[in-house]
Amino acid sequence: MERRGTAAVVLLAVAALAAAEAQLSPAFYDAICPALQPTVRRGMAQAVQKEPRMGASILRLFFHDCFANSSDGSILLDDTPSFTGEKSAGPNANSVRGYEIIDGIKAQVDASCNATVSCADLGGPNWTVQLGRRDALTASPNVNLPSPLSSLPALLSSFRAKGLDARDLTTLSGAHTVGFARCSSFRAHVYNDTAVDSTFAAQLRAGVCPWTGGDGNLAPLELQGPNKFDNKFFRDLIARRVLLRSDQELFGGGAASSSTTDGIVRAYAANASLFADDFAAAMVKLGNLALTGSNGEIRLNCRRAN
Numbered sequence: 001m002e003r004r005g006t007a008a009v010v011l012l013a014v015a016a017l018a019a020a021e022a023q024l025s026p027a028f029y030d031a032i033c034p035a036l037q038p039t040v041r042r043g044m045a046q047a048v049q050k051e052p053r054m055g056a057s058i059l060r061l062f063f064h065d066c067f068a069n070s071s072d073g074s075i076l077l078d079d080t081p082s083f084t085g086e087k088s089a090g091p092n093a094n095s096v097r098g099y100e101i102i103d104g105i106k107a108q109v110d111a112s113c114n115a116t117v118s119c120a121d122l123g124g125p126n127w128t129v130q131l132g133r134r135d136a137l138t139a140s141p142n143v144n145l146p147s148p149l150s151s152l153p154a155l156l157s158s159f160r161a162k163g164l165d166a167r168d169l170t171t172l173s174g175a176h177t178v179g180f181a182r183c184s185s186f187r188a189h190v191y192n193d194t195a196v197d198s199t200f201a202a203q204l205r206a207g208v209c210p211w212t213g214g215d216g217n218l219a220p221l222e223l224q225g226p227n228k229f230d231n232k233f234f235r236d237l238i239a240r241r242v243l244l245r246s247d248q249e250l251f252g253g254g255a256a257s258s259s260t261t262d263g264i265v266r267a268y269a270a271n272a273s274l275f276a277d278d279f280a281a282a283m284v285k286l287g288n289l290a291l292t293g294s295n296g297e298i299r300l301n302c303r304r305a306n
């Protein structure tokens with residue numbers, strides 16, 4: 001990561017292959033689609049150049065995909081009259097974005113690699129991305145995601161259910177160093193909460209987040225640079241200047257004793273490269289929640305099962 005910004009977030013929409021090849025591997029497509037990584041990087045770089053927020057949006061899309069079952073492209077399936085998937089689920093509807101960027105990159109990769117390419121692989125360029133994920137055949141609106149009002153115990157148990165611990169939770173929440181949230185996601189925190197800096201909350205109330213209306217108004221999750229991937233989010237947490245109640249639970253005593261996550265927040269606030277290294281490792285862990293081998297399929301169109 002090394003503070004390269006959200007352009008660092010890359011989508012490796014890749015493909016499938018031989019049922020014999022059951023493990024994820026960075027070299028999975030070296031032989032069948034050598035153009036994959038440059039094509040994906042170029043597609044993401046263009047998208048981020050056009051709209052800087054898109055890196056954050058794709059990063060979040062990846063997280064939401066991985067938490068609902070696994071990192072299997074299930075979030076990309078469109079609803080139909082007889083099928084309700086993840087797109088219309090509460091945390092995703094009118095909030096997760098970037099689907100058309102994935103469609104565009106998938107088309108470019110397929111053009112060079114003969115439709116060997118699936119929709120499920122995603123990661124960042126400055127760590128080694130494991131490849132070989134397969135696409136889900138279906139999806140469900142039950143997406144297992146914590147809410148922005150979740151307490152620390154609720155956050156911990158939702159991450160534990162995915163094999164992720166308190167450190168992973170704290171590290172991955174550092175993704176909120178980039179991107180934006182809607183007023184409807186943080187209204188309760190800036191109007192009704194005490195675990196927030198009062199000046200910060202007053203600014204948001206007077207500015208982008210009125211008590212009624214303005215639900216879709218956006219504020220940056222990290223004030224000083226919503227398009228820059230750095231460790232400032234953890235300093236904001238210590239200063240109680242973050243938008244989401246769930247994030248503040250990681251520091252300063254929420255409902256439960258948070259001594260474990262307090263210590264990790266302090267360490268990241270003091271050491272940007274510790275955070276960057278841990279973030280890369282945690283993203284690999286998140287992406288390893290995957291379908292491999294002969295499970296699932298290689299979708300031709302990311303929006304529907306073959």
Ligand code: HEM
Nearest residue numbers: 056057060063095146147148172175179180181182185246
């Ligand atoms: C720990 C539990 C988490 C909760 C409760 C949570 C909740 C949220 C909420 C409510 C928003 C604003 C959405 C909106 O208002 O439309 C958001 C944005 C975002 N989240 Fe999380 N999140 C969590 C963890 C994560 C993780 C693990 C990642 C990635 C590794 C992530 C990446 C992002 C990004 C990048 C954005 C900004 C997206 C954009 O600007 O389009 N979040 N999150």
